Amino acid sequence: MSCFAFLAFLGLCSPEPAPPTGPAGPVAVIDGDTLDVGGARVRLHGVDAPETAQSCGTGTGAVWACGDWVTQETTLRFSGRDAVCETVDIDRYERIVARCAVAGADIGETLVSEGLALAYVDYSEDYLDSEAEARAAGRGIWRGEVEAPWDWRRAKREGRSAAAPKERVEAGGCAIKGNVSGGGRIYHMPGDPYYGRTKIDTASGERWFCNEAEARRAGWRHAGS
CATH class of the missing domain: 2.40.50.90 (OB fold (Dihydrolipoamide Acetyltransferase, E2P))
Structure with missing residues (x-):
């Protein structure tokens, strides 16, 4: 047994810290x-x-x-x-x-x-x-309003404007998505995990909001709550 190992066994010293496993x-x-x-x-x-x-x-x-x-x-x-x-x-x-x-x-x-x-x-x-x-x-x-970086990159690859997607332009610039689902009336903020995948169908009662206060006043809750 090495001297260091013997001293560590007796509790007289601490083990050497593990080296970093990356840069x-x-x-x-x-x-x-x-x-x-x-x-x-x-x-x-x-x-x-x-x-x-x-x-x-x-x-x-x-x-x-x-x-x-x-x-x-x-x-x-x-x-x-x-x-x-x-x-x-x-x-x-x-x-x-x-x-x-x-x-x-x-x-x-x-x-x-x-x-x-x-x-x-x-x-x-x-x-x-x-x-x-x-x-x-x-x-x-x-x-303010944030386009999730992964959505921004996808839009750029597809040749679309990431700053103003077609659906957002049609919504008058308002970016919060009011979605009707099995969980009731919920809204998705830009950057939320399912924001990019959520499509709004106004004919079925879904809508856009310009800010969270407006969504909450209308009786909608945040998807993450």
């Missing part, structure tokens, strides 16, 4: 959910931030460059700081998909809780509660 080192921010950590390209697991070229609504009909803002805010918070990552997967672009922390704080959790990214529920539900809190508080991108 570690200083952070360089690429965009809101992609980093270089110690020179390795990392896609953060379980979060999806607005693309750098993406715009969001203000809730009053105007648009703002939310994607560029998110990249800048992420840079201010993490650029140059040391991160430790735990590898989860390798994606199709050969990036390391990982959970990363700075000073013990989960970067993904920080981004979602501060309204800089959405929970990427196709891959993880770890950050759903943090997203709900950020949305309720109107933090960051939740100050």
Whole structure:
């Protein structure tokens, strides 16, 4: 038995900490959910931030460059700081998909809780509660209307305008979907898990709302409640 192992057996020392299982080192921010950590390209697991070229609504009909803002805010918070990552997967672009922390704080959790990214529920539900809190508080991108980044990318691939989908234009610019389902009358906010999949049929009593207060006054409840 080694000296270290003997001392650990006697409780006179602590076991050596396990080495990180992924990249570690200083952070360089690429965009809101992609980093270089110690020179390795990392896609953060379980979060999806607005693309750098993406715009969001203000809730009053105007648009703002939310994607560029998110990249800048992420840079201010993490650029140059040391991160430790735990590898989860390798994606199709050969990036390391990982959970990363700075000073013990989960970067993904920080981004979602501060309204800089959405929970990427196709891959993880770890950050759903943090997203709900950020949305309720109107933090960051939740100050107005947000197109889920995965919907924005799909629209771009299909050659449609992600900033103003056809159905939203027909709804007069209002983005909240009032859906009638087995659960009653519920509404879906932009960025909600099933927002992109929900289609509104006004002939069957479904409708659009311009804000949550309007939906609640009409007797509809949020799909996540």
